[in-house]
Amino acid sequence: MAATTRRPERRSRAPLVRFDAVERAVHWVNAALFLILVATGAILYLSALEQAVGRRALIEDIHLAAGLALPVPLLMALAGPWGRALRGDLGRFNRWTRHDGLWFRAIFKDRANRAALRTQLDIGKFNPGQKLNAAFVAGSGLVMLGTGVIMKWYHPWPLSWRTGATFVHDWLSLAIGLVIIGHIGMALRDPEALRSMWNGRISRRWARLHAPAWLAEERADEAPAYGPVDPASTEASSPASST
16 A cells, blocks of 8 residues: 655745744743843943932832843753753754855845855854844853852952952943844844744745745755655656656
């Protein structure tokens, strides 16, 4: 009896799972914590805002709690089997290819040539800009946590450390704020990708345009699900069989 398989055409129209529920939860909880840190940090740093809001001690406590809580969602997500997809995506952030380098080179070209060049590149699930942003956020988050600890519990540290921690904390917070603004702006320019951060799914058309290497990986993973193709049916459907 010939084996039956599903039609590939149906598979090709099915959306891809870009982020699972754990990844989306980590993203939005961390986004909320970052916004709290930016808002409370601005109130503490800008005297006009501090006078308008008042209650400096409360704002300091909120800022400290949000900063200490920032790594918790990620660590909890990575701790168990529920974080398998997240661990896989973190591995993708650390993999760089030759095409990633060409993607950066395209930045210095005019818009038409840049778009044409990038359509020819095999970019994975995350483009090089997203990889660089993830590396910056991870590194700067650790630095902000360390300098914040020195600033809050300053007694064990020498004066030079406290002064340096304050300087780095203040200026790095400004850089992080600018990066967050850029991140939000880029997200708003791609509504389909932004929706995938809510529902987890994205169309294959988007993947074909923006992440062709990832689409190829997904197709390769899906191939076994269709089972072996019946040789008899293949032979019967071939042009040679009708001659």
